[in-house]
Amino acid sequence: MRALFRFEFLAGLVLLTLVGGAVALSPWLFPDSGKTMDFLARLTPPFVNEAHWLGTDPMGRDILERVVVGGKISFIVGIFSALGAVTLGTVIGLLAGYYRGFWDSFLMRFADIQLALPFILLAITVIAIIGPGLDRIVILMIVAQWVQYARLVRASVLSLREAEYVQAAKSYGLPDRKIIFGHILPNAMGPLIILATLNVANNILLESSLTFLGLGIDPLTPSWGGMLADGRNYIQTAPWITIFPGLAIMFTVLGLNLLGDWLRDYLDPLGKTNT
């Protein structure tokens, strides 16, 4: 029980509840989705105008409103890409670890290729060709990242398939499907959950980088990466446009990293996730 009240857990939970809660409530808090322009209050600095606590951008749009509304994109990309990659990676990892053979060599060669092409390079090439967009980024992340989950699951399965309870299940004549999903998978879940948490964090960072490069989300949709790209030209005159979305990314990702770190100590004391 004491583990629940570790600093990492509490701090991570507080950060994520604050940012995630605000983002989840944004349709009610800011029904116009951060698009209203207050032309009389363009480039207002933060903490001077009660109507615009975090200031405004060159088009008079409220920074606080856009930071809260823009978080939606980051959470959607982070969560859906991780979910997709976990699902695909788990299935292939289970097949490769349990049956070895073709699936195993397919997986390992794919892992080699993935190691040679960092995500940003892959994304730059592919998005230059197919064009940017929310769905494309999510799909690209799934394609690029399933392999880490598959390797993790494969490693767990390789040791679990020799475990006595799996041998016992086999001797009962249980079909492979039941052994894999009923006995092996539940025991391989811990490291998967940890990796997925850290991956959501990492994908939020990647999405912001791509959008910043102009290869991510449509510039008209409020997003943290897009706000950073907009603010870059005003860094000398209106730095607040860049500071607040960056802090929002930092708090969200730090919250996820703290939770991931705590989960690692809690679910994986032997450190399998590190391999």
Add this chain to the structure above:
Amino acid sequence: MPIVSYFIKRFLQAAFVVVVVSLLVAFAIRMTGDPAMMMLGESANITEADLHNIREQMGLNRPFLVQYWGFMSGLFSGDLGDSFFRGAIAPLIWQAMKATMLLAIISLGVSMLISLPLGIYAARHKNSWGDQCIRILSLTGLSFPNFWLGIMLMLLFSVTLKWLPVSGFSGASSLILPALTIGIILTASNLRIIRSAMLEVLNSQYVMVARAKGLSEHRVIYRHALRNSAITIITYLGLQFGALMGGLVVVELVFNWPGMGTLAIESIAQRDYPILQTVVTVLAMLIVFVNLLVDVAYVMLDPRIRLE
């Protein structure tokens, strides 16, 4: 497995990866459309004869695999052909590569200067307040986008304090901010690995023996422990090389650093795809080569490693 056949097997694996990645990139680039049309732009009076001439000149009417072979053999002989709009590709890549490698090496140096003493301190004082602070600091360092850190450093040192140039490539002072940005991000991840590598070594018997002999703590740490944890640290750095290159791409753009990342993004903006293809292929080959080198060094440095 004897060591020579291990090296051969590892080399063949690396070659396979290079072939697959470069084929994928070449194929993907072809999907962007007719290069001859892109080169001539959207002017209204292009004739079929113009297009034919361009295709003939650039060898675009040869089969895909022949073009691919031409590209790859050019890569090894140093003749990278021409870009659409910026002349020969080889000097562009060479200049950009020099700038990127310079930044990568200095950043790695900066990171090692910060992370080695801090990591060693954290391992020696495990679970102390200092260790916890370092742990939280390194987690925080992994939590912001690298380009945002770059912009914030620029805001502090260039805009507010006016100590350093904002961006570009004008002497040693323009190297400081980009190297610091990448260095800090690298430090955040290196710290953890140095701490755990040192912890493992500090608990070993030979460190106990060294201490029992009455050697000074400094000698124990730097002559015995650090040397032995170096293998783990170097391997990790090698594996991080790909991530380092990926990170550089974005940070270079923030600081207008004339490296491979800036070249890639510029070539996308101008739709100059031969440059993009070369940049991505060269970087992927470099990453494969570094990983191969690390694997080979790993086996050479530690003969106990079992070759499977």
